[in-house]
Amino acid sequence: MDFVLDKSVTPFNLDHTLNCGQAFRWKKLGDWWYGLVGENVVKLKQADGKLVFYTYPEQKNVDFIEDYFRLDDDLRHILSRINRDTEVNKVIEKFYGLRIIRQDPWECLISYICAANANIPGIKNVVSSMARNFGKKVIFESQKFHAFPEPEALARASLAELGTCGLGYRAKYVLGTSRLISSGAVQFESLKGLDYEDARAKLLALPGVGQKVADCVLLFSLDKLEAFPVDIWVKRIVLERYPEHFDSFGLSDKGAVTSREYHAISTFGRVYFGKYAGYAQEYLFYYRRSRS
DNA sequence: ACATCCCCTTAGCC
DNA sequence: AGGCTAAGGGGAT
Numbered sequence: 001m002d003f004v005l006d007k008s009v010t011p012f013n014l015d016h017t018l019n020c021g022q023a024f025r026w027k028k029l030g031d032w033w034y035g036l037v038g039e040n041v042v043k044l045k046q047a048d049g050k051l052v053f054y055t056y057p058e059q060k061n062v063d064f065i066e067d068y069f070r071l072d073d074d075l076r077h078i079l080s081r082i083n084r085d086t087e088v089n090k091v092i093e094k095f096y097g098l099r100i101i102r103q104d105p106w107e108c109l110i111s112y113i114c115a116a117n118a119n120i121p122g123i124k125n126v127v128s129s130m131a132r133n134f135g136k137k138v139i140f141e142s143q144k145f146h147a148f149p150e151p152e153a154l155a156r157a158s159l160a161e162l163g164t165c166g167l168g169y170r171a172k173y174v175l176g177t178s179r180l181i182s183s184g185a186v187q188f189e190s191l192k193g194l195d196y197e198d199a200r201a202k203l204l205a206l207p208g209v210g211q212k213v214a215d216c217v218l219l220f221s222l223d224k225l226e227a228f229p230v231d232i233w234v235k236r237i238v239l240e241r242y243p244e245h246f247d248s249f250g251l252s253d254k255g256a257v258t259s260r261e262y263h264a265i266s267t268f269g270r271v272y273f274g275k276y277a278g279y280a281q282e283y284l285f286y287y288r289r290s291r292s
Numbered sequence: 293a294c295a296t297c298c299c300c301t302t303a304g305c306c
Numbered sequence: 307a308g309g310c311t312a313a314g315g316g317g318a319t
Contacts, residue, residue, distance in 0.1 A: 168314025231300035
């Protein structure tokens with residue numbers, strides 16, 4: 001199956017999109033990317049202005065691919081809106097076609113709770129270990145794939161079982177949040193209907209969810225494109241490129257992101273880049289990480 | 293081999 | 307109220 005992309009209308013770069021670090025479950029084997037969207041194994045590659053893909057089990061309706069990769073976003077328009085200066089313009093040109101992915105909110109939430117104070121290879125290990133231990137197995141091309149576990153599956157796990165996934169001290173956060181989601185205390189669909197600030201406040205009430213995790217979940221799964229998550233890499237590049245927007249007082253170019261710094265940098269991002277600040281964040285993040 | 297620091301941070305304590 | 311620190315464990319140097 002394939003999906004024809006008219007690049008003049010729908011710019012898209014699959015490699016940038018899957019390499020930039022926003023999603024943890026995709027792997028590239030040869031020319032093909034393999035991953036799961038829900039319980040569907042998806043195999044795809046980009047060639048000659050087309051997206052060629054297979055799904056297993058085979059799906060007749062593949063709109064979910066378009067939804068997942070946000071091919072409905074008017075990327076030209078979005079990038080023109082965040083293209084505020086020559087510095088960010090260079091980054092946009094370098095990674096042109098990178099799209100924010102519309103992940104499943106549940107998987108996104110748990111993944112980013114596990115991502116706290118971890119590095120990307122480690123996050124990938126933990127998430128795949130949770131899927132292997134608690135998720136539904138799917139065989140495709142003689143390979144084992146595992147769907148991300150349902151909330152109920154993690155909610156009824158023990159701390160010790162979760163601990164075997166390499167979660168460390170985060171196991172109790174995953175368990176607590178899984179129970180709240182499983183019970184229906186927080187519902188993602190209703191969060192989508194709230195504005196950025198209100199949805200954020202709801203997420204912050206979950207164990208293991210602070211400012212950074214909340215903003216990642218809002219950006220990558222709840223359609224809040226103004227969210228501007230700040231980690232060590234975003235802090236670095238923003239303070240390198242935009243120092244004039246900050247008082248030197250209370251901001252250090254080294255070390256972890258303090259709460260005060262988080263607020264200052266994230267607010268700057270939303271004000272300076274506007275309603276699509278999250279796109280700017282991801283381009284800058286990927287640029288700064290790939291640079292060093 | 294080994295030590296050390298870092299990592300897409302949060303929560304709890306003072 | 308805001309700053310400091312402990313908390314798995316793997317990756318990187």
